[in-house]
Amino acid sequence: MAAAAASSSSSSSSIPSPRPFSPPSSILIIGSGVFGLSTALALASRDVFAQSSITVVDRSDPSQPGAFPSPDAASVDTSRIIRADYADPAYAALGDEAQVQWRKQEKPTDLGAQGRYHEAGLLLVGDVTPPAPAAAPASEGLKPKLTGMDYARMSWANVLSLASKDSRLAARVRELPNPDAIRDALGTGGSSGSWGYLNNNSGWGNATASMAWFLDTVKQTGRVDFIPGTVISLTHNDTTVTGAKLSDGRVLSADLVVVAAGAWTGGLVDLAGQAVATGQVLGYMDITEAEQEKLAKMPVMLNLSTGLFIIPPADRVLKIARHAYGYINPTTLNNIPLPLSPQTRTTSSTTVSLPRTSLADPSLSIPAEGAADLRRALSEMIPWPALRDRPFSKTRLCWYSDTATGDFLIDYHPRWQGLFVATGDSGHAFKFLPVIGDKIADCIMRDCPLEFRGKWDWKATTTTTVAGSGVTLFTKDGSRGGTPGLVLANALAE
Numbered sequence: 001m002a003a004a005a006a007s008s009s010s011s012s013s014s015i016p017s018p019r020p021f022s023p024p025s026s027i028l029i030i031g032s033g034v035f036g037l038s039t040a041l042a043l044a045s046r047d048v049f050a051q052s053s054i055t056v057v058d059r060s061d062p063s064q065p066g067a068f069p070s071p072d073a074a075s076v077d078t079s080r081i082i083r084a085d086y087a088d089p090a091y092a093a094l095g096d097e098a099q100v101q102w103r104k105q106e107k108p109t110d111l112g113a114q115g116r117y118h119e120a121g122l123l124l125v126g127d128v129t130p131p132a133p134a135a136a137p138a139s140e141g142l143k144p145k146l147t148g149m150d151y152a153r154m155s156w157a158n159v160l161s162l163a164s165k166d167s168r169l170a171a172r173v174r175e176l177p178n179p180d181a182i183r184d185a186l187g188t189g190g191s192s193g194s195w196g197y198l199n200n201n202s203g204w205g206n207a208t209a210s211m212a213w214f215l216d217t218v219k220q221t222g223r224v225d226f227i228p229g230t231v232i233s234l235t236h237n238d239t240t241v242t243g244a245k246l247s248d249g250r251v252l253s254a255d256l257v258v259v260a261a262g263a264w265t266g267g268l269v270d271l272a273g274q275a276v277a278t279g280q281v282l283g284y285m286d287i288t289e290a291e292q293e294k295l296a297k298m299p300v301m302l303n304l305s306t307g308l309f310i311i312p313p314a315d316r317v318l319k320i321a322r323h324a325y326g327y328i329n330p331t332t333l334n335n336i337p338l339p340l341s342p343q344t345r346t347t348s349s350t351t352v353s354l355p356r357t358s359l360a361d362p363s364l365s366i367p368a369e370g371a372a373d374l375r376r377a378l379s380e381m382i383p384w385p386a387l388r389d390r391p392f393s394k395t396r397l398c399w400y401s402d403t404a405t406g407d408f409l410i411d412y413h414p415r416w417q418g419l420f421v422a423t424g425d426s427g428h429a430f431k432f433l434p435v436i437g438d439k440i441a442d443c444i445m446r447d448c449p450l451e452f453r454g455k456w457d458w459k460a461t462t463t464t465t466v467a468g469s470g471v472t473l474f475t476k477d478g479s480r481g482g483t484p485g486l487v488l489a490n491a492l493a494e
């Protein structure tokens with residue numbers, strides 16, 4: 001089948017046609033998280049790529065059970081929220097599309113079966129008066145475009161619109177006009193936010209188990225080679241990226257390199273002005289069987305003004321987290337990332353925000369500021385005296401690749417041939433695991449879905465630092481809590 005014919009182009013004269021596309025003979029995907037693995041499956045499933053070799057390289061070793069993807073990847077955790085509750089209708093529709101796959105639970109081999117998906121409901125709320133961050137930034141440039149309440153209300157409108165097309169969905173959403181209604185719906189005795197809604201069509205997925213399921217599915221295609229190894233740099237000639245060099249000296253060559261290395265991507269490709277790695281706090285608390293039983297009917301609870309959320313417990317562990325501006329971790333690199341263009345003069349070292357995780361540093365804990373916020377979530381949302389002072393059994397810093405708008409970055413590099421980036425997850429990509437690969441494959445075939453054109457593009461931006469903040473970029477989509485511009489090392493020292 002001809003490549004151009006295989007793409008789902010539109011014939012309308014007002015819609016630009018996809019540019020001609022010839023499949024590369026070899027494709028190297030760096031990173032096996034949601035973006036990398038989902039892309040591998042989509043490419044392996046399309047006739048147009050039947051003659052292309054597909055290789056996935058990751059820091060982890062997929063032949064080792066339990067070590068795939070790397071345990072510190074954003075895609076690996078006990079749970080992730082699965083929702084179509086978005087302020088932006090394009091993501092709401094994509095979430096709705098993904099949920100069709102998550103809800104498949106009849107056969108053990110279905111994505112949502114064996115405890116991989118739980119439709120527990122989602123209670124999404126906002127505060128009328130958002131809490132002022134401790135160090136509220138004075139600069140206009142640091143103000144988000146939307147408040148958490150704006151986001152919640154726009155999301156409600158989108159959810160109603162989706163539900164209007166399906167009466168089964170409509171019967172399962174309900175507005176909660178005040179804190180008492182929120183308290184009743186939460187069922188723990190706690191409450192959070194001043195307005196919100198309950199969407200019983202949403203829920204949560206077991207991220208680790210779902211990634212393992214997905215890896216098996218990709219392997220069953222028999223089309224993808226998995227190579228354990230750490231990429232230290234991209235190889236290139238004057239105009240074109242030609243492959244990747246690994247830390248053990250091996251070089252993997254490919255006609256097309258897809259960098260899907262999550263928050264680590266900025267260490268391989270200069271993402272100045274595009275995306276920045278931010279660390280987010282998580283706390284896990286052991287609870288008793290009886291406590292878990294009492295929380296059996298609790299929905300996922302997310303306050304978009306504070307970013308604080310709690311996911312219903314499983315295996316007697318309760319997870320509390322914060323969707324925040326996060327911490328940046330400026331790191332000086334001698335292996336400098338691929339520059340913005342072949343003409344860019346390179347320096348001997350550079351500083352970018354990169355993940356710091358407990359895999360390399362087992363003594364790493366979360367900053368006291370973040371831990372205090374997680375405690376605040378617990379005392380609001382599950383105000384039980386028995387939990388108030390119970391220590392977290394584990395904490396974690398988990399890393400987003402944040403863009404300014406919260407849109408993903410899924411595009412060919414504008415200046416280097418042979419290079420495609422699939423990153424900028426902005427802390428909300430997990431739910432799209434079953435569908436994002438197909439959209440990425442469309443973009444690789446130069447036929448990005450219309451509703452995401454402009455959103456997922458490499459942005460024509462110059463790097464700017466908001467005066468006095470030290471922040472080069474932060475996400476202004478209205479869904480974040482915390483304070484912008486916190487530096488991890490400083491926060492840990494406090």
Ligand SMILES: Cc1cc2nc3c(=O)[nH]c(=O)nc-3n(C[C@H](O)[C@H](O)[C@H](O)COP(=O)(O)OP(=O)(O)OC[C@H]3O[C@@H](n4cnc5c(N)ncnc54)[C@H](O)[C@@H]3O)c2cc1C
Binds near residue numbers: 431
């Ligand atoms: C705390 C937290 C809570 C979240 N909650 C939700 C939620 O509720 N719902 C939701 O939908 N999403 C959520 N997300 C977001 C979601 O988890 C991410 O958007 C998604 O997992 C990102 O996938 P990724 O493939 O971009 O990155 P990752 O999963 O991080 O994968 C990147 C991969 O690249 C590999 N890699 C990196 N560098 C190299 C290198 N140099 N060489 C070789 N391999 C390399 C890594 O080992 C890793 O396996 C959350 C994220 C976090 C951190």
